Amino acid sequence: MPFMGDTADIADAAGAADKKQDRKAARLAKQIAAFAKEHGGAEGQLAHIGQAGTRIVLVGTDGGWGDLVAPTFAVAQLAAEKAGLTLHEEFDGEFAARVKTGPYEWTRMAGIQIGGAANPAA
Numbered sequence: 001m002p003f004m005g006d007t008a009d010i011a012d013a014a015g016a017a018d019k020k021q022d023r024k025a026a027r028l029a030k031q032i033a034a035f036a037k038e039h040g041g042a043e044g045q046l047a048h049i050g051q052a053g054t055r056i057v058l059v060g061t062d063g064g065w066g067d068l069v070a071p072t073f074a075v076a077q078l079a080a081e082k083a084g085l086t087l088h089e090e091f092d093g094e095f096a097a098r099v100k101t102g103p104y105e106w107t108r109m110a111g112i113q114i115g116g117a118a119n120p121a122a
Contacts, residue, residue, distance in 0.1 A: 021075050028068055028079035032058065036083070039064040043086045045095065046076045056080065057091060063100030 036042035039060020047055045049069070054076040056068045070076035080087055088095050 021072070021078070024071060025075050025078035025082060028056065028070055028075070029082035031068055032056065032079060032083035032085050035060065035064075035066055036085070043088060043095070044080060045088045045091045046073065046080070047091070048073060056085075058085075059095065059098050063098055065099045 032042065032044070035058050039058075039062045041061040042058050044059065045057045047057060049055050053069050053071045054073045056070060056076050056079065057065070058067060059065050068079075070079060079085075
């Protein structure tokens, strides 16, 4: 049985990776809960962003919005589940219409695009 140690090492590494994923999901869930508390509740949508992971888009009941990035789709799902976040399959018109934007967003999304004033340097 000379390979038993190798199997145990692989199992230990997998267990450590699972614990790391759980900790990351717990931290994200805390951030989601804080956002929801600040905005009178929240709903979300998960979007793959390639190698960077999965974006958790949050829309508050008051129209405020934000996002977080999880390393994997599974971590994003676990974080949303831990936070009790209602997820939408798509960021469709009805869901997107809940987002309220202000002057900053308008200058970033539209003003710069159509030759408007640029945002001051941060």
